[in-house]
Amino acid sequence: MNSWLRGFLLLFFLAVAGAAATFWSAQHALVKPLSLPLNGLRMDVEPGSNLSRVLTRLQEQGVVRSPLWVRVYARVKEQGSIHPGEYMIPAGSNAMDLVARLHRGDVTRYRVTLVEGWTFQQALAQIRNAKRIKSTQDGETVASAAAALGIDGNPEGRIFPDTYVYRSGSSDLDLLRQAHERMENVLAEEWQQRAEGLPYNNPYEALIMASIVEKETGVPWERDEIAGVFVRRLGKGMRLQTDPTVIYGLGDSYDGNLRRSHLRAATPYNTYVISGMPPTPIALPGREAIRAAMHPKAGESLYFVAKGDGSHHFSATLSEHNRAVQEFQLKRRSDYRSAPVEAKNRE
Structure with a gap:
């Protein structure tokens, strides 16, 4: 074998070896x-x-x-x-x-859930305590959060209760804006499809009613019937006389025990004293409560009383209502409760 051929073969094997080494390295x-x-x-x-x-x-x-x-x-x-x-x-x-x-961009995503019936303050705390959320001064208090969202006054009920997905580093205001926009969209959608003859001048008044329905409802299938009671009361000039509004008006002074003196206290939210609805929502209503407020069930009932299992007895007359109160509240069993366990746990 002559020298040039040997040189060629050597270079060839070196190139193959280099390519193999490169391939192996890659x-x-x-x-x-x-x-x-x-x-x-x-x-x-x-x-x-x-x-x-x-x-x-x-x-x-x-x-x-x-x-x-x-x-x-x-x-x-x-x-x-x-x-x-x-x-x-x-x-x-x-x-x-x-x-x-x-x-x-398969980034890690986190979830935070805002629950129906919570107050704005509870929802804000939930957001700020969520994992990998960046807290801001604008979202530090209810008032600053409202201002950042462009809401003038009390922002109660103005964010939608739902589960929100976010990325690490998202701010509390990012989620609040998302929840606020979602509520605005849901409210607009339901308002467009509302029943005729409702006693609301605008979507915000319907939102107030929806928040009351949300807090009064223990079982889902009663939402529209509860809304019907309140709508008929408004139509007849009756007071709403609903405990959740009184409790909301008491604020931090409420200790879990609603007293007769509370029902006589003069606050803008005491529907035992004021006529019509309170000035703002009292909680975050979900879509079903909003829909119930927009589509109240027809009927004659003007009263309802908790039966102890989460449901209510509805009455058309005061005498019937008084008998129901006697049966379901004044003769309570030891295991009586005004709402089912799962409903209590979510509030």
Whole structure:
């Protein structure tokens, strides 16, 4: 074998060996699982970060072996752009999984639930105590939150009770604005479909009624019937005489025991004293309560009394109502309760 052929073969084998080594290095960098804790790795990608910066940081932590090959792979796959946020990288992931996750923006998402019947203050506390929420001065108090939402006065009932999904770093105001916008949309939708002849001049008055229905309802199927009672009372010029409004008006002074003196106390929310509805909602009503207020059940009942199992006895006359009070409240059993256990737990 002459010398040129030997030289050619040597160069050929060196090239093959180099290519094999390069292929092995790339495979090792891309396919082999990353060096992650058994429970995975939580990491934050700051706004303005790029893939190179993230890979360099992960290399310093011993997670990524060869950032160069990962960058080359991302460029070939056109996955070089990434999204900021909090990521959870599961154990067993490789560099290709990492690139795809960053490119798709598969950030960790959290949930917070605002419950029907809560007050605005309870909902605000729930939001500010949620995981990975950024608290702001504008959302620190009910008054500052209302101002930030553009609400003049008491914001009670102006955010929608629901489960909201958010990213790490979202602020309390981000969620409040989302919940406020949701309530505005739901209220507008239900107002457009309302029944005729309702005693409300605008959607806000319907929202006030819906909040009362929400607080008075122990079992879901009675919402429209309770709304019917209150609408008929308004139509007849009767006072609403509903305990939840009195309790709301007492504020922090309410100790869980509603006394006769409370029913005589002069507050804007004492519907035993004032005519018509209170000036604002008293809680966060859900869609079903709003719908009930917009579609009250027809009938003749003007009174209702709790039966002790969460439901109510409805009466058309005062004499019938008094008999129901005697049966269901003045002769209470030891296990009597005015609402079912699950309803109490959610308030």
